Amino acid sequence: MSDLRETRLEKAAALAALGQGPYALRFEPSHRTAALQQDHADLANGEERVLEVAVAGRVMTRRVMGKLAFFTLADETGPIQLFIEKSTLEASMPEDPEAFAHLTSLVDAGDLIGVQGSLRRTDRGELSVKVKGWAMLCKSLQPLPDKWHGLADVEKRYRQRYLDLIVSPHTRETFRRRAVAVSSMRRWLDERDFLEIETPVLQSVPGGADARPFETHHNALDLQLTLRIATELHLKRLVVGGFERVYELGRIFRNEGISTRHNPEFTSVEIYQAYADYVDMMVLTEQLIAHVCQQVCGSTQINYQGTDIELAPPWRRATMHELVQTATGLDFNCFDSREAAAAAMRAQQLEVPALADSVGRLLVAAFEQRVEADLIQPTFVIDYPVENSPLARAHRSKPGMVERFELFIVGRETANAFSELIDPVDQRQRLQAQQERRAAGDDEAQSVDEDFIHALEVGMPPTGGLGIGIDRLVMLLTDSPSIRDVIAFPLLRPETGPGAMG
Template identity: 85%
Template sequence: MPEHPVNRLEQARFEKGQALAALGQGPYALRFEPSHRTAALQQEHADLPNGEERAVAVAVAGRVMTRRVMGKLAFFTLVDESGPIQLFIEKAHLLAALPEQPEAFAQITSLVDAGDLIGVHGTLRRTDRGELSVKVTAWDMLCKSLQPLPDKWHGLADVEKRYRQRYLDLIVSPHTRETFRRRARLVSGIRRWLDARDFLEIETPVLNLEAGGADARPFCTHHNALDLPLFLRIATELHLKRLVVGGFERVYELGRIFRNEGISTRHNPEFTSVEVYQAYADYTDMMALTEQMIADVTEQVCGTTALTYQGVAIDLTPPWRRATMHELVEQATGLDFNGFASREQAAAAMAAAGLEVPAAADSVGRLLNEAFEQRVEASLIQPTFVLDYPVEISPLARTHRSKPGLVERFELFIVGRETANAFSELIDPVDQRRRLEAQQERRLAGDLEAQGVDEDFLQALEVGMPPTGGLGIGIDRLAMLLTDSPSIRDVIAFPLLRPEAGSTGA
């Protein structure tokens, strides 16, 4: 074993590892071949009566979580990925099985600590108290743990430590393990749902010359060989639209997005989204797709569309509520933004209603969105499609077919959080150029989240793009809902954290 500075507890474990090495017992094995996972044993032998044994040979491997030694008898709890099982270790039985190792019982009880990974062979026994157990006939040290585990959940009461040392969180918390299993099923379920409907997943670049497809501040990097400044993508939209121009009628990508923004319970600078584009469709088709896909996948993952999130009942059964932004703002504030002839008139009315009036909101449309964010957004608990956004805040969406100043766009809100965003996509290259140039002017004026002009994308639009519906869904926020998690960091395995003092790690 390697030598390194250790504290008193680590030193004791280190010395046990040396003792095991001297006995030819590792302490770091090359392999072990389990015959079963613990959950399978629990299920297959559920009929074994209390106090009886079954002479079936089994081999299991996992981490020792608890240990009790009582004279010539010991009970360990071993946990593998599927769950726990008890190890029944009897001195006389172990000696009969291993006559050439008379100290086998003393070794397993004195050299194995909670946290160690071991493999055991044995038969099955159900104790008088009803606990299915492996009656151990042989054991192998697979990996000696040099650090003690936290004291069950109490050892990880520090929430930040749970995120910073996720491996410990996963070891001691079955709930955390289930959260990430459920997230994995969510991701694979979305892919299967789209694949079954002839959508094709095509990967697009993470490094871009121009950060576009969303209003967000990008991360910057540099390509040394090409001597090029590059941006990590803030969306997959513009490249997926290029694929639609190229003739793919149903495309999507599920992957990582990077936005240089603040960190909160609902924001992480590195997150996962799925973007979906369907030719010859519009935002009404995307609404139908969104609610059916989320409802179907939720049913697969959770077994129901009736969820409870932080104590509140949420029903994801379609159809979902649909309301325009104008309607929702008027209901919440009494202000009809359709009646305001100027930005000044709208600002005065907002101030009179007790709303904040940011100077950066320089149009009636932007003020409408401000009023929505201040008074409406947090109240949208049940799934709600918010329709028809101002054109000023939707530079990639198609102008509404019947409502001047608006675009055909919706956002889906659940439990007060934006979960999805969709458009009837703008396919007019002249209008698109005009809007992106307006965005670039805002960026030059100091708006770090405004988009620039992507000339290659505009050239692709000039080749011709069919009418298209586009959709983006935040996987992390959806995972929060399906796992009843209050923070986005609960559903990201390794969220970005400020390094601890004196550390260079996450």
């Protein structure tokens, strides 16, 4: 390992002695490789094209055979072969009579080089740059991952993502798609007069979701602060302030476990539209996600882990009550006590969580156990019990319920929306009930944010609000099984011990 590094440092010194860097200031490529591959697809085997090109990239493989060598050079768009002939190279580089020996002995796989030459398709049909000049751009001191197996160690893929990106075109494509998803989402919202306004990450009262926050401290004010667990309460303050369409797409932090669907920091977009309700938000959700899917995948029909998914609107809408009744035979409207519901659930071999202290919470428990995982095609699950939704408005016609939906795709919660609660008296009671649960030991329960209540007392228009988990959406659009596949640098335990990489 360190032998390889020593050898490469020696080669770097040899290059420096030849006036070749090894860390060049700049290089001007004339083309990217994918464009060359595409534009010269018609070049016949063994033919050469009268065209001088300059390309830059990383040397991926080397095959040296006497007085002829083949390298593959990859730029961001992909690979192209270098056809390196001793006689040609040395005839066009009179300043270095050993140009071929230098190129083949001082350039290793992993180095970044620039080459210039003409285009030639080899007898075996590989489009190549026939090299007439070369320059070292950056000497690499570390080996590339195994050229055949790649980065087989999953952990190393996340820990050293740069290596994963170098050797895995699929990983590059995933992050390219993520960028397209985010930018097309912003553009769609901007075109509809939504304003993106940034709200604080550092908060003294975390709110807007049931989750444990990360804690931190501001020295100058000697103030305990938490990282935000949602953007909801500040975006609503902006609606109170008169912005009728606002959103924020950004990072959220929740102090919880790590799984294939959870990373402690993740990205959400929250969208608020004044004078709208949750039915309007359903339409907005399906339009927005279908649009993003079209932009990213070129179609609204996609395949996720072997299952075909159709994202063209309209999507199925079903109440939580109906879904649970269909799946379990239990009609939760009929239960007049928690015990009655619990007994009926046990009769169906459903687990009855001790923390679920009401019929509504049991309904949610039954939903999670028997329905959620089977909601493969996009489905709006509508009308939730009030107990679990302290920021959603009471249902217009169903007592004990709120106007809320969650969007499920491939069995995963992907979006959450309400007709927002704008009654400050009701809101205070709901948050106080949460605070009591908190005092009783539920550390995911919410607290009372007095300034937020004050804002509601100033008056907020009827508003529809929506949150979408960007990471889970990107997983869907990139066919990724784990959230770690769509986060460039997912949280990992730091490496310790003598081999630690920092």
